[in-house]
Amino acid sequence: MSKIVPVIMCGGSGTRLWPRSRKARPKPFLPLLGNTTLFSQTLARCSDPAMFASPIVVAGAAHGEHIRESLPDDGVMIVEPEGRNTAPAIALAAARLPSDAIMLVCPSDHHIRDGAAFCETVADAAELARRDYLVAIGIRPTGPETGFGYIERGDEISPGHAIRRFVEKPDLERAKQFLDDGNFSWNGGIFVFRAGVYLDELRKFRPDMAELVTKAVAEGREEGDSFHPAAEPFCRIDGDSIDYAVMENTQSAATVLADMGWSDIGNWKALLDEQERDGDGNVVRGRGDLVDCRNVYVDSDGPRVSVIGLEDVVVVVDGNDIVITTIDGAQKVGKLPGALDQ
């Protein structure tokens, strides 16, 4: 059986975990959990040679250095001339692969606690992909989250299900209904399919995009371990996400349900949820002295942070920026003047 090709997407501008995450070093390239970056943890998850082929990383030129710090020798990089969202980025990788290759598309800035469960889920998804399904991995929801898209499961297609529909980020009431219904999962942006099947569907639903990607690849050039698609056609693409461009249109969408301790680490609250705490629920990274504190997260790149009497608060010190937010306010970090100014 052919091995699965990990296609790792490095996009995003990184304002929600500001000031630690910055344009120059966004979330995938930070050691937010443990001592390694989310990007290298993503690579490590897809590194079993019995199951996976060499990885392909799709990213902008700006992050080439960060990527090379972690990319194994047999990994390659596809350098997007400009960001055009996920549908064209994935198409670049697909166009560089044999048409029957099974791709595992995954973001590089998520955290997955249970690597074994991840591999089992991917193996199930690959089984469906070999039968020419386009598989979106569904995350079993643990709460009525309003920040994620949802996938509603349809008929069983063992070892997964057909997708009845994709649902945009719901409001809280609908999110609660989805949770009660039991037939909904979160769309974690992880996909498994054959390269050729994806390109065929893209050609069907976004023919212009497919054509410009084909042209950008045909006119591209290799440089060491990197492939540079031609900028002129690629930049003319009207960008779109894989969800909108392909998954919501195709008749071959399937899903496999995953229980793997997934988090998108979408803000400081989400990061705190994934951390090991002390007996008072506190976490200190760097120098911190906590007095009468509960559920306080301190992450300092240098200065000594002394905190007295706070509860449910996140403190992040990065260079010349300090953010102090209630856990409930963490979702507003990306809108702070400092996050927008960078």
Place this chain on the structure above:
Amino acid sequence: MSKIVPVIMCGGSGTRLWPRSRKARPKPFLPLLGNTTLFSQTLARCSDPAMFASPIVVAGAAHGEHIRESLPDDGVMIVEPEGRNTAPAIALAAARLPSDAIMLVCPSDHHIRDGAAFCETVADAAELARRDYLVAIGIRPTGPETGFGYIERGDEISPGHAIRRFVEKPDLERAKQFLDDGNFSWNGGIFVFRAGVYLDELRKFRPDMAELVTKAVAEGREEGDSFHPAAEPFCRIDGDSIDYAVMENTQSAATVLADMGWSDIGNWKALLDEQERDGDGNVVRGRGDLVDCRNVYVDSDGPRVSVIGLEDVVVVVDGNDIVITTIDGAQKVGKLPGALDQ
């Protein structure tokens, strides 16, 4: 009528307003309120030449530079060889003055909003001092503070009262009783008396101390605008406060009641209480962005501080130290490892 001689005491190690206040630059020498330091504000309060003579500053050598930045040309400094608490420090100044000189002894790290009321109070106190009373200025209490000593008023001695007794820092219940009683005021550490009367009383109650001070002054040397008492006798003094050594023992204690917007700026809460706030009760000194905050005080010496969702919190950034405390926790700042380590 002879002018009053301001005797300004600069002692204290400065842990309660850490990290802004540090051993090397304690509270008197910081522009905590407005653009000038508490020390220069203290000098300015006693600068009316119709009422006051040239000031005498009693301080350790460590702060000479800070003192000279603000001391007027006609001011002089008495350099304590080592800190021995207030009784000997005041005696040094008294011993350098004519015995009938009226001294106004005041700390250099308090804030007084109403300078005119201060001068009126001092004038009243001086009237009693000319009748050989030792006058402690009593601050009209504005709450049941447990951090101050209290003065109970006795019989009227116009324009003040005799002192019935001094009371140590009370617990909350007693502090409330004092407030209800109406006959108690805070001991703000501001005293007015004749130099000779103070020295006579010191000789009576602390003869060893008085003798060693006399010796230190006799063997001292002048150097420019500074007087250096001899270290050997001075350092042998068993240090004590003016309250314990003299005021609680003398039969000539009197008090004058002051309503002058006094604060000892004893911690970050006290400082916040003296600040002008915006409509949400917030104060930002330096670079700060406050979102959904109420009664938040941010004081940064450089870094941008972004705060979301907090209430009743003080944030202070000074060099490599950051303190974040609830207002209620502000009194614990002095016990932080960072404050003790400096």
